[in-house]
Amino acid sequence: MAEPQREARWELSDDLTLIDLVICPACDEPFRPQFYRLCQSCGHDFGIGIEVDEEIEPIGNRALIVMAGLLVMAGAAVVYFYFLYDG
Secondary structure, three states: OOOOOOOOOOOOOOHHHOOOOOOOOOOEEEOOOOOOOOOOOOOOEOHHHHHEOHHHHOOHHHHHHHHHHHHHHHHHHHHHHHOOOOO
16 A cells, blocks of 8 residues: 655745755856745735835926927828828
């Protein structure tokens, strides 16, 4: 009779010593992995990890001028082609 397989149990401490260092498969350089604190899909908080700032940068004046210029040029192209093919 075959023996039942045992479940592997891993104990994680608060500082994640189980995955302290990993080795890059491309260059064989050991490094400590860093993960985001919040899950992007469900928002679960892991308690530790990289914090992402939710601050949104305001749009600068130069970007607004460029967008307005592009809209004016697109409008001019529409008017040009309207008069070109109207007839």
